[in-house]
Amino acid sequence: MADPAGPPASPQGPRPHTGRQRNEATRRAILDAALRLIADADGAPVTVDTIAREAGVGKQTLYRWWPSKGTVLLDALTDHAEREVPAPDTGSLHGDLRAVVGAVFESARTPPTAPALRTLVREAARDPQLADLLREFTQARRAVLREVLARGQERGDLAADRDLDLMVDQVYGVFWxxxxxxxxxxxxxxADRLTDSLLGEAS
Amino acid sequence: MADPAGPPASPQGPRPHTGRQRNEATRRAILDAALRLIADADGAPVTVDTIAREAGVGKQTLYRWWPSKGTVLLDALTDHAEREVPAPDTGSLHGDLRAVVGAVFESARTPPTAPALRTLVREAARDPQLADLLREFTQARRAVLREVLARGQERGDLAADRDLDLMVDQVYGVFWxxxxxxxxxxxxxxADRLTDSLLGEAS
DNA sequence: GAGTTGACGAGACCGTAAGTCTCGATAGAG
DNA sequence: CTCTATCGAGACTTACGGTCTCGTCAACTC
Known part of the structure; x- marks a missing residue:
């Protein structure tokens, strides 16, 4: 009750926050250093000590805000990558599918995303928690593709008995x-040939 | 993996071999122990010390014959798995393709191959040399599939402009x-649906 | 302004696991 | 019998993820 000038929207907090506050520049420095290292060392392992030293930061500072190395790497990547994946609408199933497949393929060619992804997958092979986060990250992209296919099926551009999940896996399977x-x-x-193959159109 | 001491057909060897010879039972014990551990711990890391202890063997004995842990694991797997992959011949492209896809999928369900493969891929994520060996291992299987497709294309069961490498990647991409x-x-x-999807036959 | 609180950089420390080195014992070839 | 290479055993080195401690410093409260 004795905190009239405290931060808003905190009716429950017994004590809002005292002491030194988190340094935003430090957060950025860590994320930037991680992304830089991850991109430079294509697939090669990136150690926590290296990230901390590169960012001019103590290791404890890093572990104060992230629970593990993998989460730092994932954060560095998603901070850079677009979280939103726009669903294309070209009017035809073929056009939409081609656009999505092309966009997925394209993402693997633009640094620093490509080497970062490679490193991340390497790390995820040893870190189950990171593997979960990575799955969650790719989930949005899978959903967009599935949406495009479902729309095509509704419009009758795709046979009703086609297995949409399998088609999604064919795209992402080939990609990975x-x-x-x-x-x-x-x-x-x-991308052209995969699109044609999926829709049964020999070009 | 390592058998440089061939007594016959060695006109160049300055000294054939003196001293104690390699113990075959030891080799088998190591391979068996590795496969057993790899199968039990589904995906979980298998350490060198564990393999050595399980086999009742010193670590140096292991490293005397294999250059790294990964090569031991790969050797344990390939020693068990069939090196030869028979190409099916059912008379039709659809039948052959279905057979190969089914066999590939099936291999992931029969222990100890499945957990061993999982562990091996995990290790390969960190060990580039093992990654190469694993690629080489899967190459034979890819070749069989490509052969089936090429035969179908020659017979006219598959459009001449279909990208066979892409089709192979669709199968193995979905699989992995x-x-x-x-x-x-x-x-x-x-396997049924993937086969139909690849051949453009809505079931 | 004084005091409290928590973030900060630095780095020692720990646990684990891959790979190396050493040692005494042992077995086959000459 | 001797010479040499393999064997089991285990100490040792190195690398890395993660924890702990310490002295310092900034922000908030009184």
């Missing part, structure tokens, strides 16, 4: 497979 | 994607 192995390109031509 | 994420089944029904 080629992205991680690097044995075949993920360019526009590949 | 679902195998590692586990968000969707890899059963016979999925």
């Amino acid at each position: 497979y080629r992205f991680l192995l690097g044995h075949a390109p993920l360019d526009g031509a590949a | 994607y679902r195998f590692l994420l586990g968000h969707a089944p890899l059963d016979g029904a999925a």
Whole structure:
């Protein structure tokens, strides 16, 4: 009751906050350093000590705000990447599908996203918690693709008995497979052919 | 993996081999222990010390014959798995493709292959040399699938302009994607639908 | 302004696991 | 019998994620 000038929207807090406050510049420095290192070392492991030193920060500062190294890396990536994935609307299923596939493929070619993703997947192989977060991160992108397919099915551009989840997995399966192995390109031509293949249209 | 001491057909060898010889039982014990541990701990990391202790063997004995932990694991898996992958011949492209896809999917359900593969991929994420070996291991299986598709294309069951490499990647992409994420089944029904999807046949 | 509180940089410290080194014992070849 | 390479055992080194401590410093309260 004795806090009339306190922060608003905090009717429950027994004590709002005293003491030194979090330094935003420090947060940025850590995220920037992480992204820089993650992008430079393509796939190579990035250590916590390196991030802290690069950011000019103590390790404890890092662990005060993030529970693990993986969450820092993921935060650094998502902070840079767009959280929103716009669903295309070109009027035709073929056009929409081609747009989404192209956008997915494109994301793997623009640094620093590509090397960062590679590093992140490497880390996720050892860190189950990070693997969950990464799944959640990709969920939005999967949902957009599935939405496009469902719309096409409603309009009758896609057979009613097609397995949409399988089609989504065909796109993301090819994407990750080629992205991680690097044995075949993920360019526009590949996007064209995959789109045609999925819709049963031999070009 | 390492068998440089071939007594015959060695006109160049300055000294054939003196001293105590390699104990075959020891080799088997290591491989068996590795496979057992790899299968039990589904995806969980398997340490070198554990393998050595389980096999009743010194660590140095292990490192005398294998250059790294990953190669031991891969050797344990390939020693168990069939190196030869028979190409099916059902007479029709659809039948052959369905058979290969089904076999690929099936391999992920029979222990100890499935958990071993999972562990191996985890290790490969950190060990580039193991990643190469794993790629080489899967190469034979990819080749079989591509062969089936090429045969179908020659017979005219598949449009001449279809991208066979992309089709192979669709199969293995879906396989690995679902195998590692586990968000969707890899059963016979999925194999049916994937086969139909690839051949443009709405069932 | 004085005092309290919590963030800060720095770095010692711990646990774990891959890989190396050493040692005494042992087994096959000559 | 001797020479040499393998064996089991385990100490040791290195690397890294994560924790703990310490002295300092900034923001908020009284």
